[in-house]
Amino acid sequence: MRILLFPSLVAAALLAACSSEAPSGYQGYVEGEYVAxxxxxxxxxxxxxxxxxxxxxxxxxxxxxxxDYETALRAQRAAQLATSEAQWRDLQSGKRPQELAVLRAQLASAEAEARRAEQQRVRDEAQLRAGGIAEAQLEQSRTTALAATAELQRLRAELTVAQLPGREAQSAALKAQIDAARGALAQADWALGQxxxxxxxxxxxxxxxxxxxxxxxxxxxxxxxxPPGNVKVRFFVPQAALGQLQPGSSVTLACAACGEGLAARIDYVAPQAEYTPPVIYSNDTRDKLVFMVEARPDAAAAATLQPGLPVTVNAR
The missing domain is CATH 2.40.50.100 (RNA polymerase II/Efflux pump adaptor protein, barrel-sandwich hybrid domain)
Incomplete structure (x- = not known):
């Protein structure tokens, strides 16, 4: 096994010896961060x-x-909300004006009847003292007057209640129903918008x-x-070049399809190093340590770069 690997190691060493000149740029490629x-x-x-x-x-x-289903559901939820709001407004306003007018007419009639009954009671009491009527007739007049007074009080109380808003518990229940209907409508709007x-x-x-x-x-x-802002260039640099290639540093890009001098800015440097093959850790292979770097081209430059395109990156 050692005999099989030896020729490849010798060849790699010879290539390293022959490439003592500093590279003119760093080789990389274009990547895209797609939005699904x-x-x-x-x-x-x-x-x-x-x-x-x-x-x-x-x-x-x-x-x-x-x-179709979401549109119909949205219309149903909107109608339910409108119904709940109408019920709440009706509860707050008390009875309708027409119903109040009927109660006021009944109250006026009861007041007239109460006055007539009271007047009849007074006359019958005078007639009884004069001996003109029997005592039973006076008792009947008194009973009629009491009944008329009671009916008058009942109608007055009914009119007062009719003018009041709904009960607090019933109003709270309707408010909760309105909130639920609004939530259901918002959910239907979201589903339709999707x-x-x-x-x-x-x-x-x-x-x-x-x-x-x-x-x-x-x-x-x-x-x-x-999007143009999601186009980036990924390339690898040796450890010695990290000093001038930090986040925020400017670089230029060049490729056969896009020309030269395209501006880009580094926004990421990998915190961990990688090794170029052969993967052998020793002091003699420390120069093979590389760090991944990502740069974002300007908007104008990004429009000319396609994902997968090989590029050359040069530090400014």
Whole structure:
């Protein structure tokens, strides 16, 4: 086994000896951090507004799922809320004006009847002292007057109650019912809103994963976006170069497809080193320690870079 490895180790050593010149740049490649756009509710894909390779602006419609059920549910929840609010307003206002008018008319009639009965009682008492009527007739007049007074008091109390708002417990119950109806309506609004998705920011449509007519499970991405700010360059540098390649440092990018001098800024340096092959830990291989570095190109530069593209990174 040692005999088989020896030629490869010798070859690696010879290559290292022949490459004593400092590299003109660091080799890397472009990566993309894709944004998967999905709906929180399941449904059949009814509209697909974006196609692969298209540039979309922020807020542009991307896709829509069938929403007949959610639309009907939202209308039902809105009607339930309106009913609860109407019941609460009716409870706070007491009886309707027409009902109060009827009670006031009955009260006026009772007042007249009470006055008439009282006057009859007074006359019958005078007639009894004069001997014009029997005592039984006076008792009947007194009873009629008492009954008329009682009916008058009852109608006055009924009118007072009719003008009062509803009872506190009943009002609290209706308020809780209104809160529940509002929550149900908000839930229906959310479910309906999930059926149509828009671009969260300007981006390239990297891929579409469903076709119109297919069933889309809840949370399953329908398409993937690549915003310019999500394009990054990943490259590896030796330990000795870390001093000038720290987060915030500026670098330039070059490639055959995008030209030279593209501006980028380092935003991440790996805290741990990696080894380039052959993977042998010794003092002689310390120069093979490399650190992964990620840089974000400017918005203008990011538009010209495609994920997977090899680039050369140069420190400024």
């Amino acid at each position: 756009v999905a709906a929180g509710e399941a449904g059949r894909l009814s509209t697909l507004n974006a196609v692969r390779g298209q540039q979309v602006v922020q807020g542009a419609p991307l896709f829509a799922l069938e929403a 059926k149509a998705q828009r671009a969260p920011k300007a981006a390239l449509v990297a891929d579409t994963l469903y076709r119109v007519g297919e069933w889309v499970p809840a949370g399953s991405p329908v398409l993937r976006l690549l």
